[in-house]
Amino acid sequence: MKRAGLCLISLVLAACARQEPPAVTGYVEAEFVRVGAPLAGRLIELPAERGAQVAAGTPLFVLEHESEAAAVVEAQARLAKAEALVRDLSRGQRRDELAATRAGLDAARAALKQSESELKRERDLAASGFLSSAALVAAQAKRDADRAAVREAEARLRIAGQGGREDALAAAEAEAAAARAALEQMQWRLVQKSVSAPVAARVEDTLYRIGEWVSAGSPVVTLLEPDALKLRFFVPEPLLSRVRPGTVVQVECDGCGAPFRATVRRVASEAEFTPPVIYSKDNRQRLLFLVEASPSAEDAKRLRPGLPVQVTVAEAS
Incomplete structure (x- = not known):
């Protein structure tokens, strides 16, 4: 009987040891390049199309410029x-x-x-x-x-x-x-009325239509570079010691295919949600820290801004 009890305890410990690494939820965020003109004017040309890939220097839009030419x-x-x-x-x-x-x-x-x-x-x-x-x-x-x-x-x-x-x-x-x-x-001033793409990117959105008045500095075209996607997720305080810049995490998302890896680039120095009470052991579980990670350029092609992801944090070595 005593031996059976020892075996049961051993099985429980083994099962605990085989627990999956903890996972947290997050989402994909994009760092857009919002392209505008420093001068105001009426939009007369908009060759940029949503979803099109453009090279650096490709014309994006043109504002009226008769006054500047004169x-x-x-x-x-x-x-x-x-x-x-x-x-x-x-x-x-x-x-x-x-x-x-x-x-x-x-x-x-x-x-x-x-x-x-x-x-x-x-x-x-x-x-x-x-x-x-x-x-x-x-x-x-x-x-x-x-x-x-x-x-x-x-x-x-x-x-x-x-x-x-x-x-x-x-x-x-x-x-x-x-x-x-x-x-x-x-x-x-004349040159500023014809705006080209500053970087090679995908046209994510166009914010004006031909004939509309564009204020000075207002973005007209939104660009998304291939490496401008990053993952944002929140790690609870007990797991914070496992995450630091350079840490590799595993990422999964719906419709993304096989899981892929991402490298942590930034860990917030302050908690996002801090309860206004004494930090007891239970309350510390509620502290969340923002973490940002970058996928590889190849894996970033499978992602879209706003897509929910599940991030698995490996056990501390």
């Missing part, structure tokens, strides 16, 4: 005008203007030569007593005026060959830089 043309014209002014000030006067300035200098020199000859003749007459001193002073004043006119014409010729003043040239260059920056800004 602004680019205007900015280009302003830049061309500013750059032309810079070139004009840098080169100085044109060939015909320089020729006119040289002709003016030649005329001033000829006038000076004539006034000097007149002054010499007047001095000779004054020395012989045939000319008054007032007439001599007038002739000398005319010679001095013609000499000043020559110096002025020479200065004008030097300036004509040097181009615009440094301050005027600097102002023109600053104006050209401002026009160039304005053009870049207008071109950026």
Whole structure:
């Protein structure tokens, strides 16, 4: 009888030892890429289709952009005008203007030569007593005026060959830089009205229809990358010691086929549901900690966002 009792106890212990590892429930969550435009506008093109696989750079949608295109043309014209002014000030006067300035200098020199000859003749007459001193002073004043006119014409010729003043040239260059920056800004605004896929992914959803007004920053297309699915499940406090980043768990779900494995990436540092009572032994059973795990890229193809899963946590080794 005693031996039978010992055998019964041994069978119970063996059955306990063969207990299945504990399992917890969870669900599949997706980290979507919500694609929008930084500018507002009416939706005029939507080539993206729900369920389609798109490569990075594939056009997704286009907003109206007539105003931005016109602004680019205007900015280009302003830049061309500013750059032309810079070139004009840098080169100085044109060939015909320089020729006119040289002709003016030649005329001033000829006038000076004539006034000097007149002054010499007047001095000779004054020395012989045939000319008054007032007439001599007038002739000398005319010679001095013609000499000043020559110096002025020479200065004008030097300036004509040097181009615009440094301050005027600097102002023109600053104006050209401002026009160039304005053009870049207008071109950026135009580009933002045509949005392409930032990553290779599946089009999960489109949130607007053609003709609707899209606010700035509002998502228009929702993308799902192949590796953007993760498992979220809650582990009770007694099992927390068995789960840490890098732990491999087994996952099952309806319609997913054979069970597969996932690797724990994150364990929450705080409990999700904390009873407002003293942590007795019974209450600790009610503490749940969020755990996130990542399946392989191949296994992720079998999953859909929101799908319930059952996660088996292996015994601690």
